Amino acid sequence: MDLEFGPEYDDFKKEVQEFCKEYSNAIITSGGDKKFEMHDALSGNSNAKKGKIVNRSDWQRLLIEKGYFARSIPKEYGGFGGEPDIIKSRIIANEFSKYKVPSGMGGQGIDMLVPTLLEWGTEEQKQKYIKSTLHGETIWCQGYSEPNAGSDLANLQTKGELVNGNWVINGQKIWTSTAQFSQMMFCLIRTEPNASKHAGISFILIPMDTPGIEIRPLVDMTLKAGFNEVFFDNVTVPEENLVAKRGEGWSVANSVLGHERGSLANPNATMNRLNSLINLMKEETIDGRRLIDVPSYRDRLLQIQGKVMAVQAHSLRLLSSKINPNQNVKLGGMIQKLVGTELRHELEGLAIDVMGELGTLYEDDPNVRDGGSWQFTYMYFLGLIIGGGTNQIQKNIISERGLGMPREPKVTVEV
Amino acid sequence: MYFGLSEEQEFFHDNVKKFLLDNASIDEIRKIANGDDNSIQKDILQGIVNLGVNSLLVPEEYGGLGTELLHAVSISQALGGGVGPVPFLGSYVMAPLALSLGGNENQKKVYLPKIVSNEIRFGVGLSEFIGAREDAGLEINKNKVSGRALFVIDAENADKIILSTKAGVLFLVDASDKNLKINKLITVDKTRTFHELVLKNVDCEILEQSIENIEIVKKVVDAGRIILAADTLGASESMIEKAVAYSKERKQFNRTIGSFQAVKHMCAEMAADLEPCYSLVWQAAHSFDKDSSEESRLLACQVKSHLSEIGKSISKKATEVHGGMGFTDLLGLHYWFKRIGLNRQILGAPEIVREEAAEIQGFNQ
Structure with missing residues (x-):
């Protein structure tokens, strides 16, 4: 048993602590953005003391610049570009928690889509989406569950057909949190109707301003967690919005589900x-x-x-x-x-x-x-x-x- | 950074586990529990001593191995796992700690090497320090002690017994003293022994350092609680293994019962409850050696109460998974159930130790 991280981490820890002291109990303003209201209670912050006031996008930029966010994501995609180091990540999390420093943004784009694209995306997709997601400019929602595909997620029926180089999508998603604020959705769509249940699903990226998308709020018992139902009526997106190959959507989704569960x-x-x-x-x-x-x-x-x-x-x-x-x-x-x-x-x-x-x-x-x-x-x-x-x-x-x-x-x- | 048992600790654990598998089968445990054959217990104890468990916590300068408490935890897990019918907690954890922390130089020189050479075995009774039941309690007057002590641990065939006053003064008495009566208590757990001591002007030898320093007896209690938690951890692990194995064999409705979600979910709940307990027990043992007494005492209290609660729940569910067989003596599952049940009450039941944990943190003013 050895709970010390080792002397080579002392300097790093000191550096993080200096930063944390400066921003202890900082208030991150979101410019009236309602989706961040619940952020504090969920992350365990209920600060009686008030520290510095920082705008959310400035905060996000500062955290990435310091390497306290998106630490091991390559610079070319808008990350800090550091070597993956579990101990450093843990030191950051521990010190932020100890000094009550607000964490960076979470959400499904950052927690789920970014790792997915890093693993499965084309170079073009990585360039196009990762940086703006990390900086909070592109908010994502997740289109997985459907009314008849909950625990049995692979039973999903939202259909996608390739017509003249475009995916034409019809169906319905549910439990879509933040859909009303999102610019993009990553979505599981049945594109191979003749394949077996799990092999017929593809992972497709959909801009939320595409005609044919209707978002209806699904009020939950908290009255403010912000779920939605999302309906697709001949929603048409370019063929290159497919991530990985046709029919690989189940594997793509599973590769990051474990991450969500832990977090x-x-x-x-x-x-x-x-x-x-x-x-x-x-x-x-x-x-x-x-x-x-x-x-x-x-x-x-x-x-x-x-x-x-x-x-x-x-x-x-x-x-x-x-x-x-x-x-x-x-x-x-x-x-x-x-x-x-x-x-x-x-x-x-x-x-x-x-x-x-x-x-x-x-x-x-x-x-x-x-x-x-x-x-x-x-x-x-x-x-x-x-x-x-x-x-x-x-x-x-x-x-x-x-x-x-x-x-x-x-x-x-x-x- | 490494969080877990070291290779050496795993080695100790595996050796004791294997020894018990080979030498303390359920038939042998049953014979011991029924008092049918005393020689088996002697042989098992000799075998455990041959593995070196008696020397673990004796400092090197007195001939012992001078290991961390985590070593003893790894042994305790194995003993709980195999319901090891041997003295350990009192004789080889609390006694060497009480002597090395509370004894003067002469007392350490006299007694500690004899624990290593297995010439002297100690029983330990601290229940009257933690919370005296009935009219129990001990008074020292001019090096003579009188009173009554309950639930003395490992006193069977012990040579000396370490006891404490309510004020936390530790002292030894000779088990053969004619003014001392040792009565075996009949508890549900037949895998270990607990005794009542009745003392009338019994000669006692006070452990000098403990006279002015109540921290010493508290530290011994902390160790005892962590070791009991580890015993419950090992026993609970065994109960889950047995329940899962049984559920894969037993058929009803033409299916193994382990394929029913009702059964699967009970097993998953047990596993999910127990998994973080390994971490808590190991951290508490590590803290015992490394951290301030306040930090480590909080962990010792919380590990004792948390494992008591989890152990209680697991011992119930694992028995239920076995259906009617779990309730029989045939399977012997009840030896684990009862051992966990006794661990829960000794050295402070959950509510008692949680109240101590609250005091440590200054919650109750």
Whole structure:
């Protein structure tokens, strides 16, 4: 066991810390852009102290310039162009979290499309899309799920036909977050109707201002997570918007799905949220007594702290396995989405319970605590328990691929 | 940076695991549990000692291996995994730590080498320090101790026993003292022994450094809690392995029961619950050696309570996966269930240690 990163990282850590001190508790303004409202609660930032105020696009540029964002993405595509170094990435994440420095932009373009294009895209596609995505100029939405293709995603039916060098697309997508703000969608489309279920899917990029696209908001229980339904009526995009080959869409999508699952429950954000909960329980009172002094509340807090400490230690073990390739943590990686999302939901729920009636306040109520972030995140994480591969699907994956248990026999009788 | 057991620690773990597989089958465990054959237990203990587990935590200057606590954790995982019917926690973890932290130079010179040479084996009882039940409690008066101690660990056939006052003063008594009565407690867990001691003016030898320094007994308790968590970790791992293996064999409705989602999901939940526990247990052991007492004590408390909760849930679910067979004595799954159940209560049950964790962080003023 050796938890030191080694003296060769001391200078780097110092450099990151200097930056973090300067921008501790910084406020990133988004110019009224609603999609960033939830950013703080989800990343675990609920800053009482206010630091520097920075415009979001300037912030993004600064982070890339320093190498604290898009670190290992080549310069020619708008990244920092550094060598991939897991330890440096971890140092950045740790120090940003410790000093409460806002992270760079997330979202499906940056988290999913950029790695996809780096792996599968043509040179032209990389040039065209990666830089503007990293700098927040092109926002992407993901067109995967359909009304009849949820857990059984490969059952998707949105059709694409190649007509005179253009893809003509018809069908419907659902659960499309940020569709209303996006310039582009990356989409799974059935282009090979005669091929088998998984081999008939292609990965296609669609500009959202193409005629024939209709976006209808799908209001979720938080009232503000911003999902949509997207309808395609003879939507026509150029042939070169295909990524990889025809029929390879399933492989393309799967190559980055694992990345999404891991990122759904970042342990640093969970730890920050636990600290906010501890502060809440020290500040709020019932009958003049601090909430943390109520033994039953305190015991529940301590139980959750034990779980948070376990996933934090676990993230160190996963990091170690990336640095030391001989270390086998196969099962350890598979459980992250299941464990992380359930834990966050439980943590946010405890905050509501200890506040009692006050915990039900929401939106702009003058008495609402922390901007309603506890209720919002409590509900949002229920969404994450369901989304990104439901936690029941995660359990299938863990038991089948992790524990080697047999698959459910296929139902052969039509019902 | 490397987070995990070292090669040497894995080696220790695998050796103990293999030894138990070869020498402590369920039939042998059952004989020991029923008190049918005492020689088996002796042989198993001798075998474990031959692997060097008694010397681990004795400092090198006294002839031991002077390893980190993580070594002992790797052994404890293996012992829990095989419900090892041998003394370990008291005799080879808490005793050498109590002596090396609390003893004066002379006491260390006298006792520590004898743990290594296996001439003396210690039992340890600290329940009265953590929280005295009933009328238990010990008073020292002019080097004579009187009172009652419950749940003394590894006292069976021990030569000396280390106890503590409520104030955290550690002392030794001779197990053969005529004023000392040692009564075996009948617990659910028959793989290890726990005793009641009744003392009337028993001669005692105080571990000098512990008189003024309550941190010493606390550090010994921290180690004990981490080792118990590791034992539960290993036992839980075994229960999951057994449940998964059984689910792949047992057929109902013309299918292996492991192909039913109801069963698969129970197994996945167990695995998902346990996986982060390895990390927490190893980090707690590492912290015990490296970090400030505050940081490491918080981890020791949290690892004890968290593994108690996870172990409880896994021991229930794994038994359920086995259906009716899980409830029988035939399979012997209950030895793991009961061992996990006992680990949960000893050296502080979950609520007790969580309250300590709250105090460490200054939550309750």
